[in-house]
Amino acid sequence: MNKWKTKFSHWKFDKKILLLVTVSILIVTLTVAGVSLTFSIASMKEQSVELLQMQNNTVAESFKGSMDSYKEIVLGTIMDDSVQNYCRQVQKNELKTADIDAVYSKLENLNNMYESLNFAAIVSSDYKSYYYRGKGSLSVTQFEEVYPQAYERSKYAQKGTLKVSYNNDYYNDYYKGNRYTLSLYYPLYDTRKVSDARGLLCMNFDDPAVQRMLAVGDSSAETRVVDTGGMILLSNDKEETGRYVNYIDEMEKGIQIFTKNGNMYVCQKIKNWNYYVVSSISFYKLMESGFHIMVVVILVLIIVLIIVSIIIRALVRKMYQPLNKVVSNMDYVATGSLRTRINVDNMGEDFTKLAIGFNSMMDEIEVLMEQVKLEQHQLEQIRFNALQSQIQPHFLYNTLECIHWQAIAEGNKEISTMVKALAKYYRICLSKGHDVITIREEVEHIRNYMIIQNMRYDNIIGSEIVVESQVEESLIPKLTLQPLVENSIYHGMKVKEGKTGTLYLTAYKNEDEVIIKVSDTGTGMSQEQIDEMNEQLSRYEDSFGYGVRNVNKRIELLFGEGYGLNYQKNDSGGVTVVIHLPYQTEIKKNTAGGEWTCV
CATH class of the missing domain: 3.30.160 (Double Stranded RNA Binding Domain)
Known part of the structure; x- marks a missing residue:
């Protein structure tokens, strides 16, 4: 990502404008296309739902009509006198040959009356005997072997005792399992009195209308008739017959439209029957036409983008010419012209x-x-x-050295001491041009300064200097302490009554900092004066010199604003100035400016 950002940042302005305009057009076009596609898909989905609902309604009405007619045939057969007489005689164990012939005659008449009827049979209540008449022989239908299991696998089609199945149980061997038929099973009762079933009526129909009703409507949709237990009774794909669906929970909840496994389902309950008509269509087929529209839109979009890019490229180049003239002239300037x-x-x-x-x-x-x-x-x-001017310090050192030896020769130790201290004072002041020295050197400078001042003012200034050994080699800006000590002497102790006093200087390490404190026993300042002094330190702007504010500013410039001076009032009188410095023992030379920088 960063690589592309870097590459983009180095492009020429006209190329960036061309890219941004092209991307903007692309985004707008894709947005319009996406919104159009979304509304198109939503509209197609709504139309598909309406179509499937109409299809389900047609199938449900057709299926209900067929099943109602078949039920009437079954009930009419049960109410026939010959069948009722059979039920009564079986109950009395007085079944005669004439009664059996009447049953056979009724079954034969049924086969003649209904062309779609394959066979009809009455089975005894113990399933051991049966009376069968059909268009196919027993060897073709395998009735004797199949009907007990076929009856058990059948499902109740209504509230009651009617069972229905649609499968290839019969004619399985003869037609190699390719012939599916509709079977109805209804127990036989004596209508004159409530009693146990006296037998079972089996009727098998070969009605093409049952399968044709599933071919109604959109060929891309699949239609099934599913019982309330989730088993498929009828389907476009006959091999699905007898299988169970995985959306029975949605049907039981009464959800008419739902999605599952990438398909949209439209469900409708068949009135008075334990069946649903379920039509489904995959989202891929539902959106296939939308995808085709999207492909066409994308192709048109590509052509439009190419044409627009050519036009915009020409316009941007034309508009960029004046700016390009400026950029070209700036290139000439970069070469030194x-x-x-x-x-x-x-x-x-x-x-x-x-x-x-x-x-x-x-x-x-x-x-x-x-x-x-x-x-x-x-x-x-x-x-x-x-x-x-570098010659002058050497002349000064040589002159002071001569005075020193002359004083020793004359026996004047005070002059010798003062001259020697003055020579060391100026050596540290000059420090070979260095702006940063060690704390050890800076403290030595203060010692020499105190010698000179005591000789001037008759030893009225006492001093106590305590420096931890581990901070002696830490760096400090040259002439940091001298202005502070000078302030203590001239503005503190010198004006004090009696003209005596003591100066305390301590230096120690605190974590990554060096803390230096300069205290005196002078007249001191009020808290308001100290606050004003600290405020003046922070407001320092352009003043320069070896004064207190200059000391604070040099520390800030060299080490940062987190370091510098801070004045405090002593509880016992006098003033304390606290110096915060980083603990650093190395410096490097800035070759660009010839200055020394702490590292």
Whole structure:
């Protein structure tokens, strides 16, 4: 991702504009296409639901009509006198040959009356005997072997005792399982009195209308007749007959439209029968036409994008020409041609302002370059003068050394001590041009300074200096402590009555910091004065010198704003200034500016 961002950031402006406009057109077009496709799919789904509902209604009415007619045939057969006489005689165990012949005659008449009837049979209640008449022989239908199991596998079609099945149990061997028939089973009762069943009526129909009703409507949809237990009674695919569906829970909840396993289902209960008509269609087929529309839209979109890209490319190049002129001239400037100027003719109002600004900037740059050259010349002159002034410290050291030995020769130890301290004082002040020295050197500078001051003021200043050994080599800006000690002497102890006092200097390490405290026993300041002093330290702007504010500013510039000075009031009188420095023992030279930087 970052690689592409970097690559994009290096493109020319006209290329970026072309890409952004093209992407914007693509996003807008895809959004419109997506919204159109969404509404199109929703509309197709709604139309498909309506179509499937109409199809289910047609199948349900047709199936109900067929089943009602078959039920009437079954009930008419049961109510026939010959069948009722059979039930009564079987109950009395007085069944005669004439009664059996009457039953056979009734079964024969049924076969003659209904062309779709394959066979009809009356089975005894113990399933051991039966009376059979049909268009096919027993060897073809295998009735004797099949009907007990076929009856047990059949499901109740209504509230009552009527059982129905549609399968290939009969004619299985003769037609190699390819012939599916509708079977109805109804127990035989004596209508004159309530009693146990006296037999079973079996009727088998070969009605093409049962299967044709499933072929109604959309060929892409699948239609099934499913019983309330979830078993498929009828289906477009005959091999599904007898299987169980996995959406019986949705049907039992009364959900008419639901989705499952990538298909949309429309369900309808058949009135007065224990069956549902279920039509389903896969989402792929449902959206297939929408996908075709999307492909066409994408192809049109690609053609439009190519044409629009060509037009936009030409327009962007035309509009970019004035800006490109500015960029080209800036390239010339980058090669060092500072006298480059832009011709403002035919650039348009906006780019004319840009060109005029560029020309003005180049004029100003030329002026500044001349000024820099002049300042550089002056700086070289100052450096030359600084090299010459380096002779003066050596002359000063030699002169002080002569005075020192002369004082020793004359026996004047005070002059010798003062001159020696002064020589060390100035050596540390100069420090070979270094701006940063060690705390050890800075403290040595203070010791020499205190010697000189005590000799000047008749030893009125006492001092206690305590420095932890581990901070002696830590770095500090040169002449940090001297202005603070000087303030304590001149503004604290010198004006105090009696003109005596003590100065305390401590330095120690606290985690990654070095803490230096300079305290005195002088007259001190009020809390308001101390607060004002601290506020002036933070408001320091351009003042320069070896004063207190300059010390604080040098520390901030060198180490950061988290370090510097802070004044506090002593409980026993006097003032304490606390210096916060980082614990650092190395420096490196900044070759660009010749300055020393702590690391």
